[in-house]
Structures are given as C-alpha cells and as structure tokens.
Amino acid sequence: MFEEIVSGSKDLPLGGTVVRVAILYIALIMATRIMRERQVGILSGHNYLVAAGIVSLAAVRMVNPKSSLIEVLVIIFTYATVNALTSYIDIKYPRLMDRIAVPLVLKGQVIKKNLDATHITLDNLLAQLRLKEAGNLTEVEEVYLEPTGKINVMKKPAASPPTKSQMNIAANPVVFPEVVIYDGRVQEASLKRAGYDRRWLEGRVKAVYPEKTATDVFLGIIETDGSLYLSSGEEAVFRA
Template identity: 65%
Template sequence: MDLNDIIFGTDSMPWWGTVIRVSILYISLIIGTRIMRERQVGILSGHNYLVAAGIVSLAAVRMVNPKSSLYEVVAIIFSYALVNTFLSYLDIKFPRQVDRIAIPLMVKGKLIRKNLDATHITIDNLLAQLRLKSITNLSEIQEIYLEPTGKVNALTKPAAAPPTKSQLNIPVTPPRFPEVVIYDGDVQEQSLARSGLTLQWLENEIAAAHPGKSTDSIFLAIVETNGTLYISTGQAAQP
C-alpha cells in the first residue's frame, strides 16, 4: 500500500487508507462549500439544491468505494462548486431568467386557485404554513406568496394587524440579546460589561434568589432581554 493506491484506488484498502481518503474528501467538500459561500447554505434555489444533492451523493459513493480515484472526485467537487458559483452570479444579474420568482397564492384577499394547483399546494398545506406564522384566519390576509425557497409568506390586512407599542404610546426599551453572565460557575466578565452590570450586582442578585449560594455554585445565569436575571443551579427543586 502506497500513496498511489490511496489516490487512485485499489482492490484492498486498509483502514488507515480509508481514513486518509475520507479526510481528503471531507476537506474538499468544506473548501467547495466555502467557494459557494453563504448563499449555498442559507438559500436553496433550484440549482443550489441540485449541486448540494449531487456533491453529497458523489462524496458518499466515492468514500465507500476503495477503487475510485480521488483525483476524479476532487475535480468533480470543485467543478460543481465553480458551476454553482457561476449560476449564482447569473442569478444575481438576471434573477428572473435563472431562478424562480415568488408566486402569488392570494391577491387582495382572494385565493388564486390556478397558482395553488400549479405549485401543488393543498389548502391543508397552506393553512399549516400560516399557522406556523400564528395566522389562523384567511379573512385577515391581504396577500400570500410562495417564495423561491419554498416558504410561504403572508401580508395581513392593516385592520387585522396588531397595534404597535408606539401607536399605543407605550414606552419601550432598546432591544438587546440575552447575555450569559455565568456558565458552570465561571463569571463571564465581558458579558457583564456589555450588559452594563457589575460583579457586585450579580452577587447581590444571586444572594437574594438563592441565599447561601455563590457564583461558583451557579450552573447558568442569563441577563434576559427585559433586564431580568435568570438563575439556574442545575439541580432539581426540592419537593
């Protein structure tokens, strides 16, 4: 067994040769995905899906076939990536010619049966997608579109839209992400600083919620979006 056998394949491949081949193919897949950039992962258009399915199937077959040539599969992977990158570029320049466009399923509150039939979306499918968006009544919807990614988006009628806090003159605080300030007993000082809080404040909150406990005995503490502190010791409450 030598390097040529690993690259060009052989009838009998030892386990360590298989490990090397799989590692090379895996690294090639990662590089190919990086070439295709985030669009490949985040937005699956028609050609993106075909490329992803083709690359995965090809890599799986070659990984288990000891007679296959690594040169061929690596060349095919990068060819797939380059073709997909070129098609994505054309999709940006000429989106309506290369990729699909959003299909209206409802316009001005009226369902378009022709488009529902063409996209093979049943009423049950449509209602299920709307429930995922917390929409239960078709009468409250102005427009519905089937996006090129396969997702359904809906625009509710102005009269059915809930009022905003600004319309109700309710004071609001600037939005922020939750910050983990303690994890497994370790205080995350950078998270505390981003939240504008101090270690003394954190210790006081822990003492008030769990008398006798210190930061070392806390499994998880999170400053939530509304400024409250969630504390967990990682142990079930005593009955």
C-alpha cells in the same frame, strides 16, 4: 497505503477508509466555506441542486473504496466554485438566475392560474395557511409563494393582532441575552456589551453563592429583563 487511499482499491484496509472519509468530510466543510452562508440556507434552486449533488456525490464516494479520491475532491471544489459564481450572478442579476415571488392570493381572492402554474392544490394552500395561523381565507389579504418554496401570508388589518404602538404601550428596546460566564470562564466582552463590569458580576454571584466566585459558576446569562441567570451546574438554578 497512500497510493491506495488516493487512487482507490477494492482491498483498501479499514484505516485507509477512515482516512478517506475524514478527508472528504473536511473537503465538504471547506466547500461550504467557499459557498458561504447563502448555501446553508438553500435560498434558490441552484443552491439546492448543488447541496444535493455534493452530498450524494460524497456519500457514494465514501462507501466506494475503489473510487479516486483526487477525482471526487476536484468535483466537490468545482461544484463549490460554480455555485459561488452562480450565487454572485444571482445577486447582481436576480431575474436572470432565480425566480420571483408568485402571488397565490391577492386582495383576498385566490388566483387559480398561479396555483396551476406552481402545481399547488387548494388543499396544499389551506394547509399552509393553517400553519401560518390563518385558518380562514376571509382573514387573508395576500399570499405569496417565495422563491425559497415557502408561503408568505399577509393578513387583513382587521385580522392582524394589534401592535404596542397601536395600543399606545411603551415598547422596551430589543435586548439579546448575554452569556457572561461559561464553564467557569468570565466572558469579559459580553459583560462589557451588557453594560456591566466584573465587580457587579462578582457581587451578584456572592448574593447567590456566598462561598463561590464567578469562576466557580458553570453558567451565567444576563437575560433580556436584566436579571442574571446563574447555574452552578450541580444545584438549582437561581436568578439574581
């Protein structure tokens, strides 16, 4: 059976198919580790080609029991290695491997030749502007088609919402929520990062659940405003 799994066979049993699929799935996970986070975001043309190629290749080989497992593994890891190399070259020499942002609107004026060059119709452009909450061209200062294929819109100052600094409103520092209890386990590192200790946490839990400790609570999150979100996993949610 081992030889049939590796070399492929039209009479491959169901168990062998399961093993082949599991191996190919693990290989895909390893390939994404080689290509790193850049590949997951599909930031450039060659990243997209590699992602599409690997996925289609793996899918075909998964459903074809007669294909060689070794051959497809070699192809997957060759794809991943070449992609890692091209991504490295892209970082070092971005103009060699990738495209640059194309201006579609400059100083409020639509650039027709760039629309034609990028095969974007006026209806496409207006639809993208509406998605960016810029329904009127008179509100727009500049629009760029990024190398990722996304539209980036910069509104005119008069059409942009005022910032807190412009309105002389004090801005609170950016604070991310910290999960301090999950499934009855206290996350000591998160608690310390938030500036609190276990004694403080147990006191907050007692205030909500007098008969319980932190290890009896399903979920506890210190939110951005400093309040503690608590859920026993069975009852109503409380904030302490």
